[in-house]
Amino acid sequence: MQGRPVRVLYVGGLGRSGSTLIERLLGQLPDVCPVGELVHLGQRGIAEGERCGCGQPFRQCQFWQQVGKAAFDGWDEVDVGRIAALRARVDRNRFIPALARRELSPGRRRALDEYTMYYARLYAAVTEVSGCRLVVDSSKHPSLAHCLRWRPDIDLRVLHLIRDSRAVAYSWSRQVRRPDTDSESYMATGSAAWMAGQWNVHNAAFHLLAGLGCPTMRLKYEDFITAPEAAMRRVTDFAGLPPQAGYPFLGGDGAARWASLDGAHSVSGNPLRFATGKIPIRRDEQWRTSMPTPQRRAVTALTFPLLAGYGYLGARR
Numbered sequence: 001m002q003g004r005p006v007r008v009l010y011v012g013g014l015g016r017s018g019s020t021l022i023e024r025l026l027g028q029l030p031d032v033c034p035v036g037e038l039v040h041l042g043q044r045g046i047a048e049g050e051r052c053g054c055g056q057p058f059r060q061c062q063f064w065q066q067v068g069k070a071a072f073d074g075w076d077e078v079d080v081g082r083i084a085a086l087r088a089r090v091d092r093n094r095f096i097p098a099l100a101r102r103e104l105s106p107g108r109r110r111a112l113d114e115y116t117m118y119y120a121r122l123y124a125a126v127t128e129v130s131g132c133r134l135v136v137d138s139s140k141h142p143s144l145a146h147c148l149r150w151r152p153d154i155d156l157r158v159l160h161l162i163r164d165s166r167a168v169a170y171s172w173s174r175q176v177r178r179p180d181t182d183s184e185s186y187m188a189t190g191s192a193a194w195m196a197g198q199w200n201v202h203n204a205a206f207h208l209l210a211g212l213g214c215p216t217m218r219l220k221y222e223d224f225i226t227a228p229e230a231a232m233r234r235v236t237d238f239a240g241l242p243p244q245a246g247y248p249f250l251g252g253d254g255a256a257r258w259a260s261l262d263g264a265h266s267v268s269g270n271p272l273r274f275a276t277g278k279i280p281i282r283r284d285e286q287w288r289t290s291m292p293t294p295q296r297r298a299v300t301a302l303t304f305p306l307l308a309g310y311g312y313l314g315a316r317r
């Protein structure tokens with residue numbers, strides 16, 4: 001493994017905030033390797049063999065075969081149950097206050113070191129196999145970012161993705177089929193009030209992480225959609241990548257914007273991770289007309305302080 005810390009851009013935020021799209025676009029840049037939501041690699045990849053973004057079942061994907069070999073001498077050497085048990089001991093949002101302290105109890109520290117060692121080896125192996133300077137992990141969960149910040153061998157940079165809470169809650173109310181398996185399976189859904197609470201917790205946890213000194217960049221999904229090139233420039237600067245001459249995979253005719261995507265070896269995530277070719281980049285504002293008024297009002301009220309702070313309650317842009 002390398003002597004230098006492995007650089008990881010961790011996309012954080014609540015699900016349905018556009019992380020998959022942003023990860024896919026970043027993955028079009030040279031020197032960037034997007035891996036999807038690595039937090040699900042153990043269960044959905046190693047144990048259940050769900051499909052990689054390239055379309056192959058996880059164990060048959062050559063890229064992941066090489067990563068498994070480089071990191072652990074093969075996936076069979078990974079004790080998925082052990083990783084899950086460690087995760088339950090340290091990587092939960094309820095442990096964030098403890099993880100935010102300057103020191104950890106010896107027991108928690110041991111569990112944390114063993115748990116995050118698994119990620120450090122994965123990231124280092126991805127860097128080695130891909131030859132890329134930057135790994136993009138869109139695991140999103142704040143608790144994992146709080147765990148990873150403890151490791152000196154990971155140069156962690158967090159892209160805190162923010163989206164209007166009403167749009168997020170509306171998206172979680174709809175059933176979306178997952179193309180990741182052959183059996184019938186759907187993305188998780190959540191009630192408006194529950195999602196409002198989750199939205200507060202997730203965003204507050206990333207503010208706390210930034211306050212602890214973890215390099216963090218905040219990006220509003222809506223700003224990204226409005227001006228993708230400008231957002232990409234900010235993100236690449238933040239991630240320490242050299243300035244890009246341009247973004248040939250982004251284009252548009254008048255108001256219609258699009259991106260042109262190649263394949264990627266991503267583990268888990270939004271169905272968009274399988275998309276290749278030209279895809280539209282547009283604001284999904286369906287919640288404004290389709291979200292039932294009581295739910296919209298409830299989410300606005302429950303998320304009011306941060307929603308106002310982020311500027312979502314001013315004039316519509």
Ligand SMILES: [Zn+2]
Nearest residue numbers: 052054061265
């Ligand atoms: Zn693959």
